[in-house]
Amino acid sequence: MTLEEKLGQMSQTPFPSAMSDKFKEELRKGRWGSFLNGGTLQQKAEAQRIALKESRLGIPILYGQDVIHGFDTIFPIPLGSAATWDADLVRQAARVAAREASAAGIHWTFSPMMDIARDPRWGRIAECLGEDPYLAGVLAAAMIRGYQGDKLDAVDSIAACAKHYVGYGAAEGGRDYNTTWIPENLLREVYLKPFEAARRAGVATYMSAFNSLNGVPTSANEFTLKQVLRNEWGFDGFVVSDYESVRELIPHGFAADEADAARRAIRAGVDMEMVSTTYFRHAKSLLDAQQIDMKQLDDAARNILRVKYRLGLFDGRVQPTAPRPATPPAEFLDIARRLARESLVLLKNTNSALPLNKSVGKVAVIGPLANSVVDQLGTWTLGGNRSAVRTPLTAIREQLGEQRVKWSPGLRNSRDTSHEGFADAVKAASASDTVLLFLGEEQSLSGEASSRAYLNLPGGQEELVAEIAKTGKPLIVVIMAGRPLTFHDVAEKAAAVLYAWHPGTMGGPAIADVLFGAEAPSGRLPVTFPRTVGQVPIYYNHMSTGRPASETGPGAANKFTSKYLDAGFTPEYPFGYGLSYTSFSYSTPKLSAATIALGASIKVSAEVTNTGKYPATEIVQLYTRQLSASTTRPVRELRDFRRLLLKPGEKQAVEFTLNAAGLAFFNPQGKWAAEPGTIHVWISPDSASGQPAVFELTR
């Protein structure tokens, strides 16, 4: 390969809007190894033909796209999918996305995003798989298996991309693209964990991120890109930068100019440059000045070609030209409906206000998010078959008939502060027996570059609720949002609160299924919900501090402890929390031994009983805590979980095997090791409840 041909492979740009002669000439010269997010079926097929037949080496083009939570069929936003704790269904959804995207000529998705996020002000929390490294790792691996299938070179498999490597979610202040400071033990124990799980799942590519990490931008960070990813994990695919993140090394105050940016990113191991073109324009002068060497370029090009080979692109994988179906097949929509249903988290249900009986009388459906196609799809839906979307209003009308449903948006959108629509909404509520209030945030307030300093319901929603509450009708609140919001006063006024995230194409039928009891809600929070934004960051796997607050402590003694005078120290809703239409009881965990040696394992079991009158799924969670060690340990850490479907009265024993090695952490000597000590272990419905069993870990 010539230098230009190698640099061509290392360069990715958006597919142009037209196939100009200049563009075709560039293809013949091998100027671009990959395109992102664009091109019709025909354009991609023609460009591929030129690359294969009219360029000197005939190297196939790699087409990438942001298929973040579905392509034609849109699934819940990843944060919503994370609330399902259902790895296999998440895998099935990713498989659907791969089948639809590959049929549209796409070979590679920039997904799964697995940044750990502990700050709901950050708009991209919508795209992530929550605050816990274990849950995020399990779900990210499931998505990778779904995208890449059993054989990466199968015609309906696409390469996955573990992003944004690494630490992007720790942006100071939750402000997107902001600085991150993450000490190595936290980096390894929390932020790197899902990316390591992705490596074990065989992810084909990684994407470096926008953020600087401890002063070194992640798109030029030799420690994470070489020491960890290549040397420790043995990754042999390729790394793509994020959008212009190589050129952005300059505004970071890291690179002096574009040549310096190219030099530092190439040396660090960013194989492919997305959109900025510093590699192509400066590599030759850097070579001549011996600031980079040809081996670095060879390694980068080879990593890229290796993935193209693994995808079967050199073995005649044909660019499809058949038009996409007018509407997704029922099989795909059914998976979307099931995933959306399982993503719903019941946060409050006073006196079993839910499920609604079909003979509920007249229902008022109020709020702009009850009937907004774009908003229920959520952020990052570049494709999305709009005609297949069914809104909650549509689905509720299907359940009850048009006559019994009075619809009044009340507001034009979630940001609307006007009270013009209030009278009509109050009238609809007054003329009904039950009010279904759809609140939350629009899609445009969520995702990239959408950090918010306030977490309450935007616009005039809180005033609208106050007016509707005056009617005295029972309020059922459904919140659609791309992040945890704060809505304590609204929840106080509601009989029930169901959190629906942005639920995707089949969000309407899924919400109606749960509201009317076709299925009990089983979602559990993948992130902590703060009482107020002032508590942020607040997350379950925190350290104890030397003065842990406790609700039970006597008043005076409780003063000098770690809490807020005006917001306490506990969240509104904890990680792992979610109600059902039934109730479950847990026995105290039993242990197979009271003491185990460092290399051994222990069995932990408990009996879970459905003590209510609905069949329902419970997400049984296993947590541990080490009381003392060479570094402080979190007050709880999720180690495993199990989905249990139990009929009314049914009891099931759940048994987990806990390996002492699984209790290892990154110690002050820079080694992963478990240490002797007292271990508490919970089998519980969430991260804040249950009584622990205790065992000793000994040398």
Ligand code: GLC
């Ligand atoms: C964006 C995002 C990244 C996405 C890429 C391509 O800025 O940070 O997640 O995959 O650019 O669209």
